[in-house]
Amino acid sequence: MAGAKKAPLTTSNNANIPPPETTNAGAGAGKKTIEQTYQKKTQLEHILLRPDTYIGSIEKHTQTLWVYEDEQMVQKSITYVPGLYKIFDEILVNAADNKQRDPKMDSVKVTIDVESNSISVYNNGDGVPVEIHQEEGFMCRN
Numbered sequence: 001m002a003g004a005k006k007a008p009l010t011t012s013n014n015a016n017i018p019p020p021e022t023t024n025a026g027a028g029a030g031k032k033t034i035e036q037t038y039q040k041k042t043q044l045e046h047i048l049l050r051p052d053t054y055i056g057s058i059e060k061h062t063q064t065l066w067v068y069e070d071e072q073m074v075q076k077s078i079t080y081v082p083g084l085y086k087i088f089d090e091i092l093v094n095a096a097d098n099k100q101r102d103p104k105m106d107s108v109k110v111t112i113d114v115e116s117n118s119i120s121v122y123n124n125g126d127g128v129p130v131e132i133h134q135e136e137g138f139m140c141r142n
Contacts, residue, residue, distance in 0.1 A: 055083035091121050098125035 041049060051058050062079045069076070092108075099105045105125030112119050131142045 051083060055086045057081070058083040088119065095121055095123045095125075098123055098127065101128075102126045 047054055058081060060079050060081055062077060064075055065078045066073050067076050067078065092110075095108045102125035105123055107122075107124045109122040110119065111122075129142050130139045132138070133140050
């Protein structure tokens with residue numbers, strides 16, 4: 001046994017495991033090269049390319065939910081985008097967190113403008129303390 005060494009990563013004789021596919025550009029129609037399959041992206045490019053990874057689905061969903069309408073709670077079929085809901089929820093949570101930092105805060109206002117397609121959230125707290133990062137030149141939380 002002393003002289004019989006096996007080479008690392010030898011091919012298995014197990015017939016259930018398919019052999020690796022080749023990645024040559026000319027090797028058959030429809031096959032992608034490894035460079036076509038995997039491309040390096042910046043963080044911003046990745047977020048824009050795969051937003052569902054970060055915020056959830058960006059497709060419209062329709063669901064029966066309880067909503068406040070005409071001074072009462074009613075069940076209604078609602079169409080919404082879960083990713084947009086997640087972003088809105090995060091903004092409200094941040095506004096509520098501000099209350100923990102600033103006990104004098106006593107107001108959160110949400111304005112939804114359908115015509116301009118915008119949502120504004122305001123609170124009268126002190127806000128997050130920031131300062132300029134001296135080495136990198138950007139604003140960051142202190």
